[in-house]
Amino acid sequence: MEAFNFTYEEFQAIALSLKVAAICSLISLPIAIGVGWLLARKKFPGKWFVDGFVQLPLVLPPVTTGYLLLITFGNRGFVGKFLSDHFQIQISFTFWAAILASTVVSFPLVVRAIKVAVEMVDRELELAARTLGAGPWKVFFTITIPLAMPGILSGLILCFARCLGEFGATITFAGNIVGQTQTLPLAIYAAMEVPGGEMIAFRLAAFSVALSFMAMVGSEFINRKLIMKT
């Protein structure tokens, strides 16, 4: 079992990956519920643009996404320059860059799942709640959200899993800094580059497979429980 003795650096990469995925999911969720609901239920001018813009990272090569983030939030990018000039905040090549890269890349997956889930909620049930005296917010929280819950949760797990696998945008925008931005996939990549690192790469890859598998099984389990409840 010596093969599975993780070093401190490897642990760091694993912990960082989980942390990034968790924070990214937490940030994505409320925004994705809002955007998903808007896209599913509302008509507004420029809806096609919002829809397309949100979905874009899904089809864009992650490296491109990372590059776009870099020229926007990098130290010479228009947002990055503003932040560093006025607030002394640097985003690129920090932990927060890893978060931002993962969030942008995984966001479309959550929005998509939530949008479909909200579209599946019977509009007439929401209207029935309105006739019973419930205002739009009460309807949203007591009817729409609970009924869309399976979709919301599977979107969330999909988002978590996508963050764990995120590579291209992260390495471009956040770099490969051990303990700061070196997540699991980056650590595997780094290990493969070093002569004699095959064992490390194998260990991390095996762990990565186990983690992703658990996420998928968990998602399926939650889905079944929720379906049985209704």
Place this chain on the structure above:
Amino acid sequence: MSILSVDIILKKSGFSLDITCDIENQITGIFGPSGAGKTTFLRLINGLEVPDYGRISIQNRKVFDTEKKINISPEKRNIGYVFQDGKLFPHMNVAQNLRYGVKGTLRKQEFDEIIDLLQISEHLDKKISQISGGQAQRVAIGRALLASPDILMLDEPFSSLDKNLRHHVISLLKPLVKKFNIPLLVVSHDLSDLLMLSDRLLIIKDGKCAGVGSYLDLISLGEAFAAMNRSGLINTVELRLDRLDPEKGLMLLSKGEQRIFAETPTAKMGNHNNEMLNFFLRPKDITLALHKIKDISIQNQIEGVIQKIIISENKILCVIDHGFKLIAEVTLATQQNMNLREGTRIWSLFKAAALKPAHTGNINS
């Protein structure tokens, strides 16, 4: 007092609705063929759809007025609305559904009264998927009532139920409305269902009001008559049960002074004397005679006066007042041979078997 006052216009592609009417009765049935705009009419009143032009007042409270730019949102109109298929919330159990619209604190006594009257008290903990169609419909009615609405509207509440169950739900509605003193609007394309609840009707045809008033008044209005005649005219009579006579296979009933016999149904019905029971009688099943006839197998012979004669194509409809009114259908030839006119004294004859009970026995589903 006006319960509902409506003057609205809605134009959609391929459909337009233009209805002006005043409803003053406690229970009003809204009748019309499928696609006439009955459901749209209700949804315009409760705010789920918005008219292009007009005014709507509920119990003299204005909820919509294009001129004054009033459009109160559905949740503030305080209208109880029961959807065609109930629309119970699938992620809540029966009790949670019932409590959803309760304003302020739930009054235990009122809650208990409603669930008792609707006979749903033993299903409170069940999931929505575990209850039958009839139970779901009753839960939906209870849920709407518990939100303490100013008016209750039911959209085709019986269409998903079989005949027996339908009549059972209808028989529960009347006491409920009486007890809580709440105006009721019921939409149906089945005339006999509506007539069991009330003889006050609003007829909608092709998005227009073809008449408001009592059933027997409406049959003399051309448009309303045409709409009702298509689904078949029917008499509904509410009779008091005086006595069961199982040996002769008869029920002894009465209406005012008139004594009436009906067959004892096979299913259990009429548990106690003085119970009010609803019966249907087809206008075709009434025979008219100028004198009382002896030695005849027909059990019921009641005297009355022809109040109105309506000529429709090749047949004649007579509205006859026996202390209560019935419609009888005869041919043109009969009318001429017997010289039937308004004011003629006449005997209405119908077999005990022609009286069809509207609701048989206790139904537990």
